[in-house]
Amino acid sequence: MKDTARVILTTKCPRRCSYCVNEYPGVLESARQFRFMHDMVRMAERYQVVCLTGGEPMIAMPEHATAMAFVLKHSYPNMKVYLYVSAYHSWDDMAEILKVIDGVHYTLHASGGMEDLGKFYLFQDMARGYPGKSHRLYIHPHFLQDVTLVHGVWSRVELKPWLGPEDCCLPDNEDLYIWRDQ
Numbered sequence: 506m507k508d509t510a511r512v513i514l515t516t517k518c519p520r521r522c523s524y525c526v527n528e529y530p531g532v533l534e535s536a537r538q539f540r541f542m543h544d545m546v547r548m549a550e551r552y553q554v555v556c557l558t559g560g561e562p563m564i565a566m567p568e569h570a571t572a573m574a575f576v577l578k579h580s581y582p583n584m585k586v587y588l589y590v591s592a593y594h595s596w597d598d599m600a601e602i603l604k605v606i607d608g609v610h611y612t613l614h615a616s617g618g619m620e621d622l623g624k625f626y627l628f629q630d631m632a633r634g635y636p637g638k639s640h641r642l643y644i645h646p647h648f649l650q651d652v653t654l655v656h657g658v659w660s661r662v663e664l665k666p667w668l669g670p671e672d673c674c675l676p677d678n679e680d681l682y683i684w685r686d687q
């Protein structure tokens with residue numbers, strides 16, 4: 506029984522990572538499409554965990570991402586909802602969605618510069634105001650800036666090679682969905 510839904514809310518992203526999973530052969534084609542938010546909420550009933558990802562939802566569609574997280578948590582209070590980000594537009598957007606979700610999976614990408622680092626430090630500061638969440642950090646080995654971590658914010662920190670198309674596959678316990686109206 507699969508317990509996790511990975512939901513691609515958007516494929517829009519300002520970066521052009523050479524290793525973007527969405528460019529790997531067959532990945533997007535393998536995703537089940539949904540057109541309306543209420544369809545995804547209905548399908549989510551069978552899962553214990555939903556991972557909202559992209560693209561970069563907190564740049565392309567922060568209001569929709571927050572609405573989706575809110576409706577999922579409201580409909581299924583015991584469900585864990587996580588958000589995948591490597592960038593976001595505004596402090597207010599992140600503060601709003603942090604009220605609802607169970608944690609953020611934050612990535613510092615190979616192409617990241619000082620602006621990414623600044624946003625990351627802002628996020629760490631913000632996250633201290635929302636205790637009880639489970640945040641994970643992945644630092645790409647080619648991220649070129651030194652990173653200082655705030656104690657108590659991260660439940661897991663990883664620095665390891667990115668999986669290429671030959672090694673990357675959806676875990677056995679996950680289903681992949683994509684929002685068609687993006």
Ligand code: SF4
Nearest residue numbers: 518520521522525560
């Ligand atoms: S930040 Fe993520 S979604 Fe955007 S291009 Fe890089 S790997 Fe792809």
